[in-house]
Amino acid sequence: MGAHRWAVGGVDRRGPWEGCVVIRVAHVVASFDVGGLQKGVVNIINRSRGCQHLVVSFGPGLAMADRLDHGDVESLGLEPGQRRSLAAALRDVLQRFGADVVHTRNWPTLVDGWRARRRARTASHVHGYHGRDASGARGFGWKRRLIGRALTRSLDAVVTLTPHMAEEYTRDFGAPKRGLHVIENGVELPEVAVSRRTAGDPLQVLAVGRLDPVKDYGSLIRAFARMPGRGVDDRLVIAGDGPEREALAATCDREGVADAVKMPGMLQNTAAVYRDADVFVQSSVYEGMSNTLAEAMAAGLPCVASRVGGNPDVVGGAGVFYESGDDAVLAERLAALRRDPARASALGDAARERAREVFGMDRMVQAYDELYHELAGRS
Numbered sequence: 001m002g003a004h005r006w007a008v009g010g011v012d013r014r015g016p017w018e019g020c021v022v023i024r025v026a027h028v029v030a031s032f033d034v035g036g037l038q039k040g041v042v043n044i045i046n047r048s049r050g051c052q053h054l055v056v057s058f059g060p061g062l063a064m065a066d067r068l069d070h071g072d073v074e075s076l077g078l079e080p081g082q083r084r085s086l087a088a089a090l091r092d093v094l095q096r097f098g099a100d101v102v103h104t105r106n107w108p109t110l111v112d113g114w115r116a117r118r119r120a121r122t123a124s125h126v127h128g129y130h131g132r133d134a135s136g137a138r139g140f141g142w143k144r145r146l147i148g149r150a151l152t153r154s155l156d157a158v159v160t161l162t163p164h165m166a167e168e169y170t171r172d173f174g175a176p177k178r179g180l181h182v183i184e185n186g187v188e189l190p191e192v193a194v195s196r197r198t199a200g201d202p203l204q205v206l207a208v209g210r211l212d213p214v215k216d217y218g219s220l221i222r223a224f225a226r227m228p229g230r231g232v233d234d235r236l237v238i239a240g241d242g243p244e245r246e247a248l249a250a251t252c253d254r255e256g257v258a259d260a261v262k263m264p265g266m267l268q269n270t271a272a273v274y275r276d277a278d279v280f281v282q283s284s285v286y287e288g289m290s291n292t293l294a295e296a297m298a299a300g301l302p303c304v305a306s307r308v309g310g311n312p313d314v315v316g317g318a319g320v321f322y323e324s325g326d327d328a329v330l331a332e333r334l335a336a337l338r339r340d341p342a343r344a345s346a347l348g349d350a351a352r353e354r355a356r357e358v359f360g361m362d363r364m365v366q367a368y369d370e371l372y373h374e375l376a377g378r379s
Helices: 036-047 063-067 083-097 107-120 142-152 163-173 217-225 245-255 271-276 291-298 311-315 327-339 341-358 361-376
Strands: 023-029 051-057 072-075 101-105 124-129 157-160 180-182 204-208 235-239 261-265 279-282 303-306 320-322
Touching (some): 023 036, 023 361, 036 291, 051 083, 083 107, 107 124, 124 163, 157 163, 163 180, 163 311, 204 217, 279 327, 303 311, 311 320, 320 327, 327 341
Parallel strands (some): 023 051, 051 072, 124 157, 204 279, 235 261, 279 303
């Protein structure tokens, strides 16, 4: 952790910005292990001004805590679903912290966060909708929709990351009291874009993300293996870790590309893999807003994305799409960019410009700070 550690039970509202009266924001997450959602929380906290932050993790995973420059992190050591114990423990933390705003994220924290916030009588509750996992990719069941609608009516605000996600949330759960906000995740824009591949050079395809069924990396491996014109020196790099590692390795063996596919695991710094890549692929069967897709665009990589969830909102006209799970079309999309480096370069330039316009880090943080102050009644 950084030098500034908040005392959870304290009452001092001074922070690292001398003389500021700050809003106390409690971020409630199911886990604070490595992930796109967690990275977004870190980016908000590290750049926020006028807000004092606490991250409350339901489970014991706290790998992202070391990336915080200030704020505090507390683990409840419980799992979502342990309703009475979890809601009571969270209520106690919120009361000790003196939270002005509670910011829950995704379904695992909504019910317990709502109960704890009501019991703690904290001022406002904003819920972040970051999308679905593989089991909910085709929609939620009636019971979750019923509960979600009942809770949403009492929320002060909901934040989604793309316009598609806003429509999705409203369709499933309705709208909160003070409206629904779209705040795109911010990403860092590297000073220099990636170098451009020329005709005849080997192609390096990149994917970055957790090795999880929702990412559908098996389909990507099959498409890479069957890419027309694939060269012996072409490579596919899948950076990340997770429960699918063994299954993906087996897919590489079956497709005969074990030597051409590299899975380096979770990387603390992904700048190098973006810099070394020629094409980025987002192959998920569902995606809310893909941080890694936005990061690849910011690096100037041409992007190929499945036409699901928020991917079209992220890429806009600055990339190419295919229908999720269609290995043959994905293979042809990759082959087309391999054959035409000039088109790949133009797409990369367009992607970088779109990232500059839409996914600015300062823009994101300012939007959250303004929302927190509005909800706390101190704008």
